[in-house]
Amino acid sequence: MTATTIPVKTIGDIPIDKMGLAHYFRNYTEFLGPRRHEALDMLELGVARGDSLKHWESWLPNARITGLDINPCAASFGERVRCYVGEQQDKALLDRIAAERAPRGFDVIIDDAAHVGQLARISFWHLLEHHLKPGGLYFIEDWGTGYWPQYPDGKHYRPESPDLSWHERMLDRAHKTGAVRGLYPLRKLTGWLRWNLVRRRFHGHDRGMVGFVKELVDECGAEDMTHPTLGTGAQRSSRIAWMRVSLGHVVVCKAGGEDAATLH
Known part of the structure; x- marks a missing residue:
């Protein structure tokens, strides 16, 4: 065209x-x-x-x-x-x-x-x-x-910041500490929490x-x-x-x- x-x-x-x-x-x-x-x-x-x-x-x-x-x-x-x-x-x-x-x-x-x-x-x-x-x-x-x-049916778009939530940041920091990484059960627990508590919805x-x-x-x-x-x-x-x-x-x-x- x-x-x-x-x-x-x-x-x-x-x-x-x-x-x-x-x-x-x-x-x-x-x-x-x-x-x-x-x-x-x-x-x-x-x-x-x-x-x-x-x-x-x-x-x-x-x-x-x-x-x-x-x-x-x-x-x-x-x-x-x-x-x-x-x-x-x-x-x-x-x-x-x-x-x-x-x-x-x-x-x-x-x-x-x-x-x-x-x-x-x-x-x-x-x-x-x-x-x-x-x-x-x-x-x-x-x-x-x-x-x-x-x-x-329209509305202004107000996007949320593409960043980790507060609990994701906390678990991320904890997973990297020496105390957690030195204890296998604690390391497995924080890894499980990071996987299962990851942000699931993105409100577009x-x-x-x-x-x-x-x-x-x-x-x-x-x-x-x-x-x-x-x-x-x-x-x-x-x-x-x-x-x-x-x-x-x-x-x-x-x-x-x-x-x-x-x-x-």
């Missing part, structure tokens, strides 16, 4: 210049570029004035392109492009769109809609499960809104889109989460083949595609 084709747009009332996020274009070029002349079925959630649809119509000359937005799109397109009006979390509408436009599933889905975590996760899981082909790509744009306190930011993206990280760990001896629940593979996370942009490849394991 060339950076000149997508204009300045807004998230809420804040202007976002996507020409400053060059990796958006690199991601689209890397993952869609090799397939740009195929007869892809693409769905974009959140199309505003239709500028991005105009680009996809030109850049993907054989694709059937579908847009969804809460407002009617005034732009005019060729017969390969169709726009719907509605909300991204409306699963019945998503089912109807898929039935009419891609009954065998979409190859590519882009979420550039509300940028609200709860709405994005509803549409993501529904579309991933029911309307994205195995090996299909799901792009999520502008997930950093979770760090914005002026956003409805989990608001809005940030929390939703971290939920996808959990899904990538499904095989470990459900390990028969160490995990919980019935063992299963991840529904995600691989995921790339970058500033404001996520690329997810659905598991099950023939080439999904190698396109990373």
Whole structure:
């Protein structure tokens, strides 16, 4: 994708210049570029004035392109492009769109809609499960809104210091003393305490889109989460083949595609 084709747009009332996020274009070029002349079925959630649809119509000359937005799109397109009006979390509408436009599933889905975590996760899981082909790509744009306190589900990030806790420092010092190291039972005890009392949780930011993206990280760990001896629940593979996370942009490849394991 060339950076000149997508204009300045807004998230809420804040202007976002996507020409400053060059990796958006690199991601689209890397993952869609090799397939740009195929007869892809693409769905974009959140199309505003239709500028991005105009680009996809030109850049993907054989694709059937579908847009969804809460407002009617005034732009005019060729017969390969169709726009719907509605909300991204409306699963019945998503089912109807898929039935009419891609009954065998979409190859590519882009979420550039509300940028609200709860709405994005509803549409993501529904579309991933029911309307994205195995090996299909799901792009999520502008997930950093979770760090914005002026956003409805956002909040300032206040990170904790990456350091040992007070009890870890105490045990660490004790383990190194001559008295402890000279007595085998005491050395074993402090070693056991250091291992079993190590800090287990790291309280990262989990608001809005940030929390939703971290939920996808959990899904990538499904095989470990459900390990028969160490995990919980019935063992299963991840529904995600691989995921790339970058500033404001996520690329997810659905598991099950023939080439999904190698396109990373």
